[in-house]
Amino acid sequence: MHTYTEENYLKAIYKLSEHSEEEVTTNAIAELLETKSSSVSDMLRKLAEKDLIHYTKYRGVTLTEAGRQVAVRIIRKHRLWEVFLVEKLGLGWEEVHPMAEELEHIDFERLIERLDAFMGYPKRDPHGDPIPSASGEVEMPRSCKLSEMNLATPLLVTGISNHTTAFLQYLDKLDLGLGTKLVIDEIMPFDRSMLVTINQGKQLHLSHEVAKNILAVVSESQR
């Protein structure tokens, strides 16, 4: 098995390369893991030695297939635990991330398998992110940032790309969550904030920053 720390590095690299084909930079990793780039640099050398990443000095890194498998497996566990914490224990979606952050490192094949079965083989976690399969496949949802979508089109919220407690609590207050239907009524040119109507009722004002972290698809039911 890999150390707790190695696993966190691999997960960080996975997350940083998930939405772009680019090489991941040392600084980006350092920022995400809240550590110094010198520490990252050191660890990258070690991960490369173990063939978990492709690494050329000063050029950034990508995961090898072995590294990707490790990362995806961690993410699978993280998301399964989140479903458990929310669905079974009744914890809030805004508080489960740090718990799952620790649970994800516990590695017993039978435990994961039973946990998956116990929850009925869920496909998404409470934030709408896809749960990788046991064999490491990840179904990448084709949702877009709300900030990049068109006016007057019926949309469905399918994901949240910022899992901080503060952000999720804010969404709760707004009464906006996964499955919320909404339409963009207007976009303010000066700050790119938007007015949206949710569930054919309340109208909300969302900043661009907020809209960037909400993922949505064009609503099937009305297209």
Next chain:
Amino acid sequence: MHTYTEENYLKAIYKLSEHSEEEVTTNAIAELLETKSSSVSDMLRKLAEKDLIHYTKYRGVTLTEAGRQVAVRIIRKHRLWEVFLVEKLGLGWEEVHPMAEELEHIDFERLIERLDAFMGYPKRDPHGDPIPSASGEVEMPRSCKLSEMNLATPLLVTGISNHTTAFLQYLDKLDLGLGTKLVIDEIMPFDRSMLVTINQGKQLHLSHEVAKNILAVVSESQR
């Protein structure tokens, strides 16, 4: 919070002093944790500095109240997770110990509380051990080793004091578990092995070693 390692030391000291008032020796800890006594000695110094143990060089250790609280809390989590793994996930009592060994270090008050509630506030884990309360009280069961009990008395199995996979699998094969009613028919003087009848049916031959690890009480129903 304390490190994973510190927690394991405190838990080990707790377990070693649970059934006797004696000071716990360096060697005993080393054996339980499968480490060298020099490492233990080092760690004891550190734990004493943090006021988690009472330590006089060459004289062994006992837990301080603070140390006991930490240990009991770990054990509470361990046993709650074991109940979850067996009752909810359907894992076998012989395979959950190593999993709980890792889960026990995860420390979120709300998680523990919810887990406890989810299982209906169980009082015992799947091996019959008492689950400490949130405030750190442990109800010490007054059961005795089967090896020390009398012939021809109706007994009830209430606990198992060896949690190894091999031992628990052996008990499964014998069809002997918590709640099994039994009577000691005969004790062989030369090796102290015994013949017992379980559930008013099958007769089994148990070695002294096995009988030492089975805990029982005189059966209420027939006394």
Next chain:
DNA sequence: CTATAAATTTAGACAGGTCTAAAAATAAGT
């Protein structure tokens, strides 16, 4: 193309834990 800025890597130190080997303290036998 060169000078400076930014990003990255190396060097050296440190903290937590572990080990082996050696020293010190306690326990036991006669």
Next chain:
DNA sequence: ACTTATTTTTAGACCTGTCTAAATTTATAG
């Protein structure tokens, strides 16, 4: 009580992962 055996502790080395400070490489602006 004295010598030996056992237990425990100390000393010194090593490994993982972190940091700061300094050096190096790559990127950028004239």
